[in-house]
Amino acid sequence: MLDITEAETLLPPIRKIALDAPPTVAMPSIDVDHGPRRHRTTTPGPERMTLEELTVAYSGKEAVKRVSLPIRQGEVLALIGPSGCGKTTLLRTLNRLTELTATASRSGRILLDGQDVDHLEITQLRRKVSMVFQQPNPFPMSIFDNVAYAIREQAMRRPGKKEIAPKVEDALRRAGLWDEVKDDLARPALRLSGGQQQRLCIARALAVRPEVMLMDEPCSALDPKSSAVIEELIVELKRDIAIVIVTHNLQQAHRVGDQVAFMYLGDLVEYGPTDDVFGAPRAQRTRDYVAGAFG
Numbered sequence: 001m002l003d004i005t006e007a008e009t010l011l012p013p014i015r016k017i018a019l020d021a022p023p024t025v026a027m028p029s030i031d032v033d034h035g036p037r038r039h040r041t042t043t044p045g046p047e048r049m050t051l052e053e054l055t056v057a058y059s060g061k062e063a064v065k066r067v068s069l070p071i072r073q074g075e076v077l078a079l080i081g082p083s084g085c086g087k088t089t090l091l092r093t094l095n096r097l098t099e100l101t102a103t104a105s106r107s108g109r110i111l112l113d114g115q116d117v118d119h120l121e122i123t124q125l126r127r128k129v130s131m132v133f134q135q136p137n138p139f140p141m142s143i144f145d146n147v148a149y150a151i152r153e154q155a156m157r158r159p160g161k162k163e164i165a166p167k168v169e170d171a172l173r174r175a176g177l178w179d180e181v182k183d184d185l186a187r188p189a190l191r192l193s194g195g196q197q198q199r200l201c202i203a204r205a206l207a208v209r210p211e212v213m214l215m216d217e218p219c220s221a222l223d224p225k226s227s228a229v230i231e232e233l234i235v236e237l238k239r240d241i242a243i244v245i246v247t248h249n250l251q252q253a254h255r256v257g258d259q260v261a262f263m264y265l266g267d268l269v270e271y272g273p274t275d276d277v278f279g280a281p282r283a284q285r286t287r288d289y290v291a292g293a294f295g
């Protein structure tokens, strides 16, 4: 069977559609091949987060405009759209990271399990809604301590190494890294490869048992093989947690996304099942974007 990265090289080039092409009246389905899915169907679980008319502005200029969306366990939501359309702003707002930007303001509601995130204690929110960044950012300490740190941070009392070790192992296993590191957990994390570092960051995020994982272009700094490993992992993890991923890579969004949200200039232009958004989008702008006409 073809490896996913090998298969990608065999795909036909993405067909270009002129931006000023007249709108298609009947909106026929799109014949662009976005490659195979890594999709493993799971029954959508409970709605973990709900966005209601979410608006985020920097110095009064809106970067995300009245976005309403559900984020469900058992699903990967892929946020796509051209540079500057508000994907990262939307993602970072979900665990209130945009509050660190002094010029940022927000309106609308974000619910986590039905509760307004503004009423949650911030560390509690960030434990339940964890984040994996574009650049792997392990701490300059051992592999073991990277994961143990996250567990100790959220524990009511300081657990000992004996108590923590099974939790570290569990998180490393879930992140698909255990077999590669189990014989040398004392090794400095910064000596791992980029792909291993990113899986360690995922293990660190998983160690606190989040309900939602936010991933901001988690593969963009990785080679294709490491990206494929992370994508497989994402598809595995969605059984237990809700995943939101920002990606510029349309084929990646197609491979891992169950739902896709296409944003343009802060607006949520289209949201729906991956096959619909990629195969038969409703809006002309979505059609142009997924067909590769701009980006």
Ligand SMILES: Nc1ncnc2c1ncn2[C@@H]1O[C@H](COP(=O)(O)OP(=O)(O)OP(=O)(O)O)[C@@H](O)[C@H]1O
Binding pocket: 058, 063, 081, 082, 083, 084, 085, 086, 087, 088, 089, 090, 101, 103
């Ligand atoms: N800290 C900030 N201060 C002011 N404006 C910002 C800030 N961060 C983002 N913006 C602006 O908000 C808009 C949305 O940016 P954002 O980074 O969310 O988009 P994006 O879709 O994630 O882009 P990219 O794909 O390039 O990462 C852009 O116009 C951007 O210039």
